[in-house]
Amino acid sequence: MPRPRIRLAGIVLVALFGAGCQGVQAPKVDAPPPAPTSTPSPSPTAAANWTQSLDFSGDVHGTMTTVVPVSPQIRSECTGRNSRPAGVWASTLFGFVGSDVYGVLFAVGQYRGPGSYSAPDVTVQVHSSDNSAVWQSIGERSAKFTVGPDEESGTVDASLTNLGSNQATMQLSGSWNCRT
Known part of the structure; x- marks a missing residue:
């Protein structure tokens, strides 16, 4: 009569397993917290009228005079007047230098309002459109940056290091503007 014992053992196992699973609950998953409200938000304004006079020398030669139109891959943005509450000012500009599109990023940490900033409080970055060169x-003395009274214009003078070679190989200087 080995069969009834196996059947009895199976019934006992099922009963024990069922009793043990009654207290098991699915893990509780909390919803992610909302995004911080003090972060400045870039303005999605049309960038066609953002005139620039940014001179590039070294690895890249030429002048960026305007930004390219917005596309799914490229969007020039500016935090401008929205920057003071968060204490950070930033702008990303995409424009032609010669026949190639480059991105220029300005970021001011510890933003106090219009005025002059220098490294390390300001970071200036230039990158090719495909990010193959940055x-x-x-x-400390690599960048000087001003934000005008309107917080949408200013000047820059920066010596930039190629992050691939770790050599100072580009100079960026001139005036910039953006819209919020």
Whole structure:
């Protein structure tokens, strides 16, 4: 009569398993917290009228005079007047230098309002449109940056290091503007 014992053992196992699973609950998953409200938000304004006079020398030669129209891959943005509550000012500009599109990023940490900033409080970065080449301000005297009274214009003078070679190989200087 081995069969009834196996059947009895199976019934006991099912009963024990069922009793043990009654207290099991699915893990509780909390919803992610909302995004911080103090982060400045870039303005999605049309960038066609953002005139620039940014001179590039070194690895890249030429002048960026305007930004390219918005596309799914490229969007020039500016936090401008929205920057003070968060204490950070930033702008990303995409424009032609010669026949190639480059991105230029300005970021001011510890933003106090219109005025002059220098590294390390300001970071200046230039990158090719495909990000295959990136230059950035590195070091205490690598960048000087001004934000005008309107918080949508100013000047820059930066010595940029090629992050691939770790050599200072680009100079960026001139005036910029954006719209919020």
